[in-house]
Amino acid sequence: xxxxxxxxxxxxxxxxxxxxxxxxxxxxxxxxxxxxxxxxxxxxxxxxxxxxxxxxxxxxxxxxxxxxxxxxxxxxxxxxxxxxxxxxxxxxxxxxxxxxxxxxxxxxxxxxxxxxxxxxxxxxxxxxxxxxxxxxxxxxxxxxxxxxxxxxxxxxxxxxxxxxxxxxxxxxxxxxxxxxxxxxxxxxxxxxxxxxxxxxxxxxxxxxxxxxxxxxxxxxxxxxxxxxxxxxxxxxxxxxxxxxxxxxxxxxxxxxxxxxxxxxxxx
Numbered sequence: 501x502x503x504x505x506x507x508x509x510x511x512x513x514x515x516x517x518x519x520x521x522x523x524x525x526x527x528x529x530x531x532x533x534x535x536x537x538x539x540x541x542x543x544x545x546x547x548x549x550x551x552x553x554x555x556x557x558x559x560x561x562x563x564x565x566x567x568x569x570x571x572x573x574x575x576x577x578x579x580x581x582x583x584x585x586x587x588x589x590x591x592x593x594x595x596x597x598x599x600x601x602x603x604x605x606x607x608x609x610x611x612x613x614x615x616x617x618x619x620x621x622x623x624x625x626x627x628x629x630x631x632x633x634x635x636x637x638x639x640x641x642x643x644x645x646x647x648x649x650x651x652x653x654x655x656x657x658x659x660x661x662x663x664x665x666x667x668x669x670x671x672x673x674x675x676x677x678x679x680x681x682x683x684x685x686x687x688x689x690x691x692x693x694x695x696x697x698x699x700x701x702x703x704x705x706x707x708x709x710x711x712x713x714x715x716x717x718x719x720x721x722x723x724x725x726x727x728x729x730x731x732x733x734x735x736x737x738x739x740x741x742x743x744x745x746x747x748x749x750x751x752x753x754x755x756x757x758x759x760x761x762x763x764x765x766x767x
Contacts, residue, residue, distance in 0.1 A: 522679075541565045542575040589644050590677060592633045596641060597650070599632035600661055613661040615654065618642070625659045685765040692766075702766070707736040708759025709743035713752020716742050720758060735759075 523533055545564045550556045558576070562569045600606050600613045605623050608614050616625040618638070626638040633641055642659065645651045652660050693701045712720060720742050727734060739759065740746040 538565075538567060538571065539575045539578055539580075542567065542572055543580075546576065589648075590681070592636060592641060593645055593648065593650060595632040596629060596645070597661065597664075599628055601664060603628070603631070613664070615658045615660045618653075618657045618659055686761075686763055689763045689765045703762065703764040705763070706759050706761035707739060708757060709739050709745070710755060710757035711744040712739075712742050712756040712758060713744070713750065714754040714756060715752045716750075717756045717758070724758075735762075 542561055542565060545561045546556050549564055551560070558569050558572050561567075561576075562572045565572065567575075600616075606614055606616060606628055614623075616623065616628065618625045621627065625642065629636065629638040629641045642651070642653070646653065650662060652662055654660060689702045689704050693704055720739060723738055724735065727738060742750060744750045744752075744755075
C-alpha cells in the first residue's frame with residue numbers, strides 16, 4: 501500500500517507541474533487552487549463514496565477527505581465553479597460541425613463542407629443550426645463560432661468552416677474549457693484501465709521517440725497534425741522515420757522527444 505501511495509504522489513507531482521505553469525501564468529494564487537481542490541475532494545466524496553443504503557454524512561466526508569467537519573460543511577454550501585458556458589458552447593459547435601461535414605445538404609460533391617449563405621432555404625447556415633443545435637438562434641451560434649475562430653464570414657454574408665474539427669484558435673475561455681474536458685477524460689480512461697480487468701480495458705496507446713534532430717522537429721509536427729485521425733500504428737511508421745535510434749543515418753543536432761496519444765473514453 502505504501503508503494504502505491506508513493507507512486508501516486510510521484511504521479512501527482514508530474515500532473516501538477518504543467519497545471520501550475522498554467523495557473524501561475526494566469527495569476528491564479530495558491531489559495532484559489534487549494535480552495536477549489538478542497539471543494540472537489542468534498543464533492544467527489546459526497547457523490548461517489550457513499551456507503552450503500554446509507555445517507556452520506558458530513559462526518560463520513562470529513563473522515564474520507566481528512567478535512568474538518570466545519571470545513572466540509574462550508575464547502576458543501578459553496579456553488580460549483582462555473583465554466584462560463586464553455587461546455588455548452590462546445591457541445592453546440594460540435595453538433596453543428598458534425599452536420600456540416602456529413603449532411604448532404606451542406607457538403608459538396610467531393611465531400612467537402614460547402615460555404616453556406618447565412619439565410620435562405622434548406623441549404624443555409626441557419627438551416628444547419630436549426631437541424632443540429634435545436635432552438636438556439638443561428639446568429640448566436642455564428643457569433644460563438646466566429647469568436648472561437650472556427651468559421652469565418654465572407655463579404656456576401658456567406659459562412660465558411662475553417663477546420664473539420666472543433667479547433668479553437670481564439671478565446672481563452674473556450675481553450676481552457678477544452679483543457680479541463682480533455683485532460684479529465686484522459687485521466688478517467690487511465691483510472692478505468694487501472695481498476696478494470698484487461699478484457700474490459702479502454703483503448704489507450706501512444707507512440708513516441710526521443711532522438712529527433714531539432715531541424716526536423718517542425719516537419720514531424722506538421723506531418724503528425726495532418727495525419728492525426730489515423731490509428732496510432734500509422735503514427736509509429738511516420739515518426740520512426742526521423743528517429744536516429746531507429747535510423748542511425750539521420751543527421752542533425754540536439755534531440756527532441758515527441759509523439760501523439762490515442763485513447764477511448766466513456767462518460
